Amino acid sequence: MDWLFFIEVSLAGIGAGSLYALTAIAFVLIYKATRVINLAIGEMLMVGAYLFFALGAGWSLSWWLAIPMALVGGGLLGMLLERGVIRPMLGENPISVFMVTIGLGSILVGTVELIWTSAPRSLPGFMPDEAIFIGEAFIAPNTFWGFVIAAVVIALFLLLFRFWRGGVALRATASDQGAAWAMGINVPAVYSLAWGLAGMIAAGSGILLGAMSGVSPEMAMFGLTVLVVVIVGGLDSVFGALLAGLLIGWMESVVGVYLGGEYEHLVTFILLMLVLLVRPWGLFGSHEIERL
Amino acid sequence: MSESILGISNIEVVYGHTVQVLRGLSLEVPRGGIVALLGSNGAGKSTTLKAVSNLLSLENGELSAGRIEFDGKPTAGTAPHQLVRAGLCHVMEGRRVFEDLSVEENLVAATYARTGREQATRKDFNLVYEYFPRLHERRRALAGYLSGGEQQMLAIGRALLARPKLMLLDEPSLGLSPVLVEDIFSIIARINREQGVAMLLVEQNANVALALADYGYIMESGRVVIDGSPEKLLGDDDVREFYLGMAGAGGEMKSYREVKHYKRRKRWLS
Numbered sequence: 001m002d003w004l005f006f007i008e009v010s011l012a013g014i015g016a017g018s019l020y021a022l023t024a025i026a027f028v029l030i031y032k033a034t035r036v037i038n039l040a041i042g043e044m045l046m047v048g049a050y051l052f053f054a055l056g057a058g059w060s061l062s063w064w065l066a067i068p069m070a071l072v073g074g075g076l077l078g079m080l081l082e083r084g085v086i087r088p089m090l091g092e093n094p095i096s097v098f099m100v101t102i103g104l105g106s107i108l109v110g111t112v113e114l115i116w117t118s119a120p121r122s123l124p125g126f127m128p129d130e131a132i133f134i135g136e137a138f139i140a141p142n143t144f145w146g147f148v149i150a151a152v153v154i155a156l157f158l159l160l161f162r163f164w165r166g167g168v169a170l171r172a173t174a175s176d177q178g179a180a181w182a183m184g185i186n187v188p189a190v191y192s193l194a195w196g197l198a199g200m201i202a203a204g205s206g207i208l209l210g211a212m213s214g215v216s217p218e219m220a221m222f223g224l225t226v227l228v229v230v231i232v233g234g235l236d237s238v239f240g241a242l243l244a245g246l247l248i249g250w251m252e253s254v255v256g257v258y259l260g261g262e263y264e265h266l267v268t269f270i271l272l273m274l275v276l277l278v279r280p281w282g283l284f285g286s287h288e289i290e291r292l
Numbered sequence: 293m294s295e296s297i298l299g300i301s302n303i304e305v306v307y308g309h310t311v312q313v314l315r316g317l318s319l320e321v322p323r324g325g326i327v328a329l330l331g332s333n334g335a336g337k338s339t340t341l342k343a344v345s346n347l348l349s350l351e352n353g354e355l356s357a358g359r360i361e362f363d364g365k366p367t368a369g370t371a372p373h374q375l376v377r378a379g380l381c382h383v384m385e386g387r388r389v390f391e392d393l394s395v396e397e398n399l400v401a402a403t404y405a406r407t408g409r410e411q412a413t414r415k416d417f418n419l420v421y422e423y424f425p426r427l428h429e430r431r432r433a434l435a436g437y438l439s440g441g442e443q444q445m446l447a448i449g450r451a452l453l454a455r456p457k458l459m460l461l462d463e464p465s466l467g468l469s470p471v472l473v474e475d476i477f478s479i480i481a482r483i484n485r486e487q488g489v490a491m492l493l494v495e496q497n498a499n500v501a502l503a504l505a506d507y508g509y510i511m512e513s514g515r516v517v518i519d520g521s522p523e524k525l526l527g528d529d530d531v532r533e534f535y536l537g538m539a540g541a542g543g544e545m546k547s548y549r550e551v552k553h554y555k556r557r558k559r560w561l562s
């Protein structure tokens with residue numbers, strides 16, 4: 001066996017996995033704060049990538065202007081969806097809310113195809129493009145920098161979640177929304193905050209993913225694997241999302257190279273089945289999730 | 293400034309547009325006073341408190357008639373967190389601590405109640421820890437791992453940090469051992485006296501509640517059936533037998549002694 005090649009394949013997989021992990025965090029954030037299973041996360045990610053494409057390629061803004069604007073756009077989109085569609089459904093059966101997010105996803109894809117057609121696009125470059133070697137192993141620069149950025153964002157998020165006073169409000173709302181409201185926490189504002197932050201994170205993943213593999217409406221399919229990631233990790237576990245994201249990214253890469261691309265998703269779904277059989281609430285989720 | 297901190301007049305509450313739970317309930321809580329609201333399981337006590345703190349919407353409940361005034365202003369249309377920030381703090385039934393947060397983080401969450409007023413400082417945390425030294429020892433523990441008594445202390449501690457004018461306490465004795473109940477109630481009495489916080493105290497444990505209260509209401513099926521001073525309520529045989537679930541003559545001596553016992557403790561502990 002060629003170990004160097006194996007390591008290179010693994011590194012590429014972990015790089016891709018870091019984007020699963022980042023997007024999964026956006027999903028978990030929404031789930032924890034609002035108990036909504038947001039199946040439109042992949043579409044939100046795609047919109048973020050297109051916003052960057054529009055600002056950076058369409059309007060020819062430099063990347064350091066276009067990226068923050070695309071992130072803000074992604075955040076606004078998240079808040080808009082929450083305020084306009086999700087909040088009016090508060091108290092409805094979770095299945096209906098979940099169906100509505102599927103509908104939202106289709107609307108987002110439709111809108112993107114109307115504006116930009118479904119032709120694949122490439123994003124303006126914004127990462128250094130010298131080849132990266134770790135020891136002797138080569139990593140594509142976009143994958144390497146994507147991983148680094150995802151890791152920094154995740155670390156920042158974890159710090160905020162843990163130490164910022166707003167993070168306490170988020171976790172309190174996640175733990176008991178009625179009690180949080182009765183403690184003076186503005187729960188509707190926390191909902192907006194969660195969706196806004198998640199929208200931003202998803203847009204960020206979209207930009208990184210677009211930089212690695214181009215932009216097209218197909219990107220939204222990324223959300224399906226993210227769904228598998230969060231189910232495996234446990235819907236309400238940030239740590240589970242991180243670990244499962246890296247694991248599944250690595251697995252897909254190794255399987256894709258050694259067994260062939262057609263097995264990538266097969267193996268992912270086999271893992272999903274196994275986890276569902278043994279621990280229906282996910283590797284790190286809390287047991288109560290079972291009722292869904 | 294009106295005499296009472298809380299005035300409820302003739303309220304009716306309906307859940308899910310169908311089930312009427314409160315039928316014309318009225319009561320008042322004077323500033324700085326302790327009022328007990330008693331009644332058997334299902335009488336509508338918790339619903340009354342949720343109507344006051346505007347938390348009915350979470351359970352698809354609605355205030356369909358009547359009027360509630362807190363601190364001289366009607367509460368209708370004010371969001372729960374706004375009421376809390378104005379000084380009305382609801383300690384819900386079953387303690388409802390944030391289980392995945394540490395004790396201290398639970399208190400940090402409660403500082404949101406101070407939004408728009410003087411910000412909470414270290415002194416406020418220390419005040420909570422003075423009343424509940426046990427919480428200080430366990431301040432880094434996850435609230436989910438606390439014992440029932442400690443969780444109740446935390447629930448009251450959070451409310452204390454909110455610096456309310458009125459606390460709504462929903463069955464603080466629920467599931468606690470008699471010794472703990474005594475501890476918690478003597479601290480409730482101290483908070484009332486030392487911090488001037490008015491209390492509306494919901495209890496099934498009538499003896500304990502009436503020992504602290506200045507006035508009591510007994511409710512049944514969504515309305516008040518009798519009200520009066522604790523002496524009057526405990527002195528009335530019918531009330532004792534039918535509404536407070538105490539035996540007739542034999543039990544009287546015992547519970548009356550208990551009342552005196554509490555009053556004494558109340559003085560001693562202060």
Ligand SMILES: Nc1ncnc2c1ncn2[C@@H]1O[C@H](COP(=O)(O)OP(=O)(O)O)[C@@H](O)[C@H]1O
Pocket residue numbers: 307308311313331332333334335336337338339340351352353
């Ligand atoms: N969310 C709800 N939906 C429908 N009925 C409810 C709800 N909450 C309480 N009830 C009913 O209202 C009545 C009063 O409940 P509650 O106020 O909790 O009583 P208490 O606190 O005095 O035990 C009970 O009969 C209960 O079944």
Ligand SMILES: [Mg+2]
Pocket residue numbers: 337338339385
């Ligand atoms: Mg109750």
